[in-house]
Each structure stands twice: as structure tokens, then as C-alpha cells.
Amino acid sequence: MKHGRTLQELAVEIRRQAAEKRDYLAETNVINMVPDISGTRFVVDGVDGDFSIAETAHKQIGQYTDIPWKYYDRMRSNPELLAHNVNYWLHGIGAQPERRMIRTLDGSLRAFLSDRYRRIDNMQIAEAVLPIIGQMQEARVDSCEITDNKMYLKVVNPRLTAEVSKGDVVQAGIVVSNSEVGLGSVSVSPLIFRLVCTNGMIAQDSSVRKYHIGRANESDIDLGIFRDETLEADDKALMMKLQDAVAAAVNQAVFAKIVDQLKDAKQAKIEARTVPKVVELTSKQVGITQYEQEGVLGHLIEGGDLSLYGLGNAVTRYAQDVKSYDRSTDLEAIGYKIITLAPTAWNTILSTANKEV
Secondary structure, eight states: OOOOBOHHHHHHHHHHHHHHOEEEEEEGGGEEEEEETTEEEEEETTSSSOBEEOHHHHHHHHHHTTOOHHHHHHHTTSHHHHHHHHHHHHHSTTOOOOEEEEEEETTEEEEEEETTBOOOOHHHHHHHHHHHHHTSTTOEEEEEEEOSSOEEEEEEEEEEEEEEETTEEEEEEEEEEEOSSSSOOEEEEEEEEETTTTEEEEOGGGOEEEOSBOSOOOOOTTSBOOOOHHHHHHHHHHHHHHHHHHHHHSOHHHHHHHHHHHHHHHTSBOOGGGHHHHHHHHHHHHTOOHHHHHHHHHHHHHHOOOBHHHHHHHHHHHTTTOSOHHHHHHHHHHHHHHHTOOHHHHHHHHHHHHHHO
């Protein structure tokens, strides 16, 4: 697995962000994008100062205003043009005001969301799950990180161990993730940790999820958001469910089922002459880029296991090489997705590769 921060460093950053972030509810008719020497900035009437705009927020603004991303991104080289377009669609002729949730951190607009977005924050998640993890005998947080998009906790429990084949030992674990900026639900997923190359594989089809959607939020007069007692009660119930999910995620039955899938994938062989084509076809199906394919192919050949299992492990091994922790985690889930491809899909890939080589 790709390593990020230490658990102590993660805790320090979560606390820092919790103290620094600010959320607002504002009607679109009091929101403006303004050109700036370094690009564009975001202004909300009634809120002191202005904000730089993070990449995620740019994409959410483009989506909300129905400006195609390719054109939106191109206009960023002309801040005046971009600001004019965005402001026109926010409150131009015929535009009806709508309330949006504005999430900021360190002077930057980090998310532009629906007023129905339910804030489930990283501090809540950490406070709920870390004590449960601490009660698991021998469990360790093997990797954790907080990025602009998500928080991750990857935990390995060596008390659950199995062999996929002789000498190829895997251990059970869990991944807890959350996004404060609208890029995913709270999620608890089983993790498979492979000792031979310290790969992590995320079994997302066994995930427990809770999406950040709820009833419309209320705002006080100065646009800041306060929680009411009902929301706090809902949050408490959710955290209890999350704790139960974490406690149950490292489950012998779930682990045994996943190990059986790994063993089956080990028997699904790839002919040596078709390896590059199989990697290409599989990558297209599961969302691996052409650039990433080269790294995956290299690790598959180096690993020497020309099977569906070997291909999935080549992807999770390549996940350690990429710079982005978010993308690394995506690839760990894609590795499992490959290993658990439906037989019809896998057979189609093999037959197509045989025809085209």
C-alpha cells in the first residue's frame, strides 16, 4: 500500500482543519466569481474577504452552471471570460436564486454543493472508529492520509490470515474513507493485505456506505451553518452504525469468501503471447489509463504470475507507484474489481485478445 501520513500526523491535520474550515449557505444571487491576476476568486455577499477556488470546486461550479468541463477548463486561461460566463448562469436574466452550501478551508473554496448535502466530517469519523480499531487485538493502521478530496484509514488485522497459494499469504483488514467535499460517501470496505509485496486490495462490493444527502440545511442570519438537535441525533445514530460496521468488517466469513475468489482467479490463466492485449482490453473495461497500462504490464511481467490474480496484483502493485494517494486507492479497488470480473466478461477479454494477437 502507498504510505501517507502517520496516524499522529493525520490526527493533527484533522484537528487543524476542524478548527479552520468554515461552511456557509448562500443564495446564488449573492455569489460571484471575480477575475484575479492569478486566475479567479469566489465572493459571497455578507462574508468577509474572498476565496481562491480549488480544483474540485471548479468542477462543481461547472457542473452546476451546465458549462461543459472541457470549455470551462479552457476558459480558465481567460479569467474575465470564465467569471462572466459563470456569473451569467448563476444570476443572469431568467436565473432563479437557489441556495448552495459553500465549504471553505484555509482561504479556499473547496466545495460548491447542494443545500441538502449532509456534512459528515472527518473529525466525527475519526472519533467514532479509532477507539474501535484500538480494541482490535494486534490490528495496526498500515496507511492513512487526508487529501484535498478524502480521508483514508487503512487497517490490517494479522489475526485473520490465509494462503492463496503456498507462500502467498494474505491478511484481512478494513478501509474507512470519507469525503467532506462531495466526492464520495462514508465507506467501510474489507481490505486484503498481501504480505509478499505489501499490496492492498479493496473489496468495494462488500462495502457499507452512507451518502451525504439529507434534508435541506438551515442557515442563520450571517450565512454560517449551525447544527440542530435533530441533526446531532441523526449523526449519533450514524456513528453507532459506523462503529458496528468497522467492528464487523474484519469478519471470518467475508474474509474466507474473498480468499476463495482470489484462489479462483489464480486458476484463470493468461497465455504469454496475449498478455499486452489482455492488459489493454481489461484496462479499458475497468478505467485504467493508457499511461497506467505500461506500469501495470511491467509489474505483471515482473511478477511472473500470468493469471487473473496476477493481473489484479499487478494493478495493486502499480498503485504504490502513482503520486496521488486518491488514485492509488482507486487502483487498489480496481485490482479487486479485475480479480472478481464475471466469467463471461473475462472470457470475452481472453477470446478477443486471442483473435487480435
